[in-house]
Amino acid sequence: MADYQRLGAAPVSELAREERVRTRDGVHLATDVYLPSAGDGTRDDSPGDTILIRLPYDKNGEYTFIPLVAEYFLQHGYRVVAQDVRGKFRSEGEALLFVNEVRDGEDTLDWIVAQAWSNGRVAMWGDSYYGYTQWAAAASGHPALRAIAPRVTGTGLGEPVHRDLGTRVRAVEMGITNLYPLTHFHGSDTFLWEPDWSRRDFEAQAEAFQEWAGARSRSYDQWVPHPVTLPRFPNGSAFAGRSVPVLHTIGWWDNCAPLSWADVEEIKQFPAWDAHHYLRIEAIDHESYQFVEAEGDRVAERTEQQIRAILPRTLDPALAFFEVFVRGEGSIVDIPRVTWQLAGTAEERTEPAWPPAGSRSVTRYATVEGGLSPEQPVEARERTWMHDPEDLVPSTAPDAFSYLLYLPDEAPLGERGDVLVFTGPEQPEDVELAGPVGARVRVRSTGPIMDCFVRVLDVAPDGTAVRIARGQQQLHEARDAATLEIDLGHIGYRLRSGHRLRVHVSSSDYPEFLPQPGTGRDPWTDGVETVPNTQALIIGGSDALAIELPVVKGALA
The missing domain is CATH 3.40.50.1820 (Alpha/Beta hydrolase fold, catalytic domain)
Incomplete structure (x- = not known):
C-alpha cells in the first residue's frame, strides 16, 4: 500500500x-x-x-x-x-x-x-x-x-488543462493536477502521498487512496474522467x-x-x-x-x-x-x-512597462549539425526520435514546485537518444535577455497524439546546463504534420561570456507532466497499455525550428 x-x-x-x-x-x-x-x-x-x-x-x-x-x-x-x-x-x-x-x-x-x-x-x-x-x-x-x-x-x-489552444493543439497536463484534489482538498485535513510513478495505473491508485480514506473527493470526481468546469x-x-x-x-x-x-x-x-x-x-x-x-x-x-x-x-x-x-x-x-x-x-x-524598452527579438535556427545559427537553413531536413512510454525522459527535479532547491544540471538529458540537442557558439561577451521567449516547431508522429517539449539552457564552460526557459504543447491528429507556436514563458537572465545557449526538444518530461501512452488514450485513466511512436521534427526550410529570444543588452552569438 x-x-x-x-x-x-x-x-x-x-x-x-x-x-x-x-x-x-x-x-x-x-x-x-x-x-x-x-x-x-x-x-x-x-x-x-x-x-x-x-x-x-x-x-x-x-x-x-x-x-x-x-x-x-x-x-x-x-x-x-x-x-x-x-x-x-x-x-x-x-x-x-x-x-x-x-x-x-x-x-x-x-x-x-x-x-x-x-x-x-x-x-x-x-x-x-x-x-x-x-x-x-x-x-x-x-x-x-x-x-x-x-x-x-x-x-x-x-x-485540468483540457482546453484547445488551436484546432488540434492543447496544453500538456501536469502530473500534479489530478493529484491535488486527493491531497490538499480531500476533506478537512491534508494527505501527503504520491502515486507510484513507476506504474501508470493512476486512476486505480487514486481509487485505492479514496477507498483507504473512506470518502471521495468531490473535486476529483468533477475532474476525472470528464472535467466539469x-x-x-x-x-x-x-x-x-x-x-x-x-x-x-x-x-x-x-x-x-x-x-x-x-x-x-x-x-x-x-x-x-x-x-x-x-x-x-x-x-x-x-x-x-x-x-x-x-x-x-x-x-x-x-x-x-x-x-x-x-x-x-x-x-x-x-x-x-x-x-x-x-x-x-x-x-x-x-x-x-x-x-x-x-x-x-x-x-x-x-x-515603466514589460518587456523593457529596447528589448529586441532575435531568432536562432536549429541546424542539421546540431547547432544554433542566426541563418535559416534553406533545405528542409527531418530529425526523428523514438517516444517509448516505457523509457520516458525523466523530469530533472524531484519536486517541480521547488525546482531551485535542486537546481539540476540538465546537460545529461542531452545524452539520451530521445532528446534532440542544438547548441549555439560560445558567447564572446555578456548578453542580457529580458522579455518573452518563443519557439516555432513543425512536428509529426506515427501516433495519434504527440507532446512536444522545448527547453532553452545556459551551458557553462564546464559543460553543466541550467534551464532558463521552457514550454510545451500537445498535438492531436499528429500523424499529419503541423507547425506549433510554443510559448516558452518570459526571461530575465544574464548569459555570461564563455557560455553557450542550448535547446532540448523531446516528447516527455515525466512525472512532472503526464506522458502519452502512444495509443491516443487518456494517460491518467487509460495509460497502462503503451505503444512506442516515432516522432519527427523539421529542420530548415520555411518551417525550420526557430527560437525567438529577447535581447536587451549585448549581442547574441
Whole structure:
C-alpha cells in the first residue's frame, strides 16, 4: 500500500485568538485574529488597517508559517486575519476547489469591517492558492479591499488543462493536477502521498487512496474522467468588475508562471485593472527558493531562523505597496510599474512597462549539425526520435514546485537518444535577455497524439546546463504534420561570456507532466497499455525550428 500521511490542524498561535466567521449560507470559517501589542501584556483592539490571508494549507501549520508572517506584519502596525478556507482544517463546509472563494472572501471582508479593531481598510497577501483567494475576493467588488499582493499564482489555477489552444493543439497536463484534489482538498485535513510513478495505473491508485480514506473527493470526481468546469467568477473573468491595486509577483522558475503571465495578458484587456497593475518578477520558484541562494539556505527543511531571514525579501515589497494604497502614505508615482530581477546577478531593475524598452527579438535556427545559427537553413531536413512510454525522459527535479532547491544540471538529458540537442557558439561577451521567449516547431508522429517539449539552457564552460526557459504543447491528429507556436514563458537572465545557449526538444518530461501512452488514450485513466511512436521534427526550410529570444543588452552569438 502507498505511504499515506495525514496532517491535521496545528495548535492556534499564542499570538492569535480564533474566531468563527459566519458566511451567508451559515457555514462558519475558522479565523485567527492577530492584534498588535498594547505594550502592557494586552492586545491593541483600536481601529487599524488589516491584512487578510485566506488559505487551505492550515493557518497554523508549519508549511506556510503564517504565524511568523503575521508577527512580521504586526511589527508594522497591521492587524492580521488568517483563515482556513471552507472545508479545510477547522473551518466548516465541504472542501471544494475554487468555487466558493469569491463569496466567502466577500463575507469575510464584511465581517472584518464590522469589528471594533478594523478601520474599514483591508489588504490581502499570499502565495499560490492563497494568492488565488485574493483574486477571488477582489472579484466580489468589496469596497473595503484596498490592495492585494498575490504571488506565484493565477486566476486559472489548478483545473485540468483540457482546453484547445488551436484546432488540434492543447496544453500538456501536469502530473500534479489530478493529484491535488486527493491531497490538499480531500476533506478537512491534508494527505501527503504520491502515486507510484513507476506504474501508470493512476486512476486505480487514486481509487485505492479514496477507498483507504473512506470518502471521495468531490473535486476529483468533477475532474476525472470528464472535467466539469464550475464558474469561479461572477462575470466570467476575475477582471470584469471593480479594479483593485495589485502587486503581482511572478517567479522566473515558478512552474505556475504560465498562469501568472496569462493573467498579465488578460489584464491588458481591462483598462481599469491595467491602470492599477504593478508587476514584480523575481528569480524564484514556486516555493520561493532563489536562483542564487546563500550557502546553507538551499535546504528542504528551513529552520525558523531561516524562515525569519527570508520574511523581509518576501513581505517588504507588499508592505511598501500597502503603505501607499492602503494607508495613503507616500506617492503612487514612487511605486514602479515593473520591478524585475536579472537572474544570474544581484540586480533589481525597474521599468515603466514589460518587456523593457529596447528589448529586441532575435531568432536562432536549429541546424542539421546540431547547432544554433542566426541563418535559416534553406533545405528542409527531418530529425526523428523514438517516444517509448516505457523509457520516458525523466523530469530533472524531484519536486517541480521547488525546482531551485535542486537546481539540476540538465546537460545529461542531452545524452539520451530521445532528446534532440542544438547548441549555439560560445558567447564572446555578456548578453542580457529580458522579455518573452518563443519557439516555432513543425512536428509529426506515427501516433495519434504527440507532446512536444522545448527547453532553452545556459551551458557553462564546464559543460553543466541550467534551464532558463521552457514550454510545451500537445498535438492531436499528429500523424499529419503541423507547425506549433510554443510559448516558452518570459526571461530575465544574464548569459555570461564563455557560455553557450542550448535547446532540448523531446516528447516527455515525466512525472512532472503526464506522458502519452502512444495509443491516443487518456494517460491518467487509460495509460497502462503503451505503444512506442516515432516522432519527427523539421529542420530548415520555411518551417525550420526557430527560437525567438529577447535581447536587451549585448549581442547574441
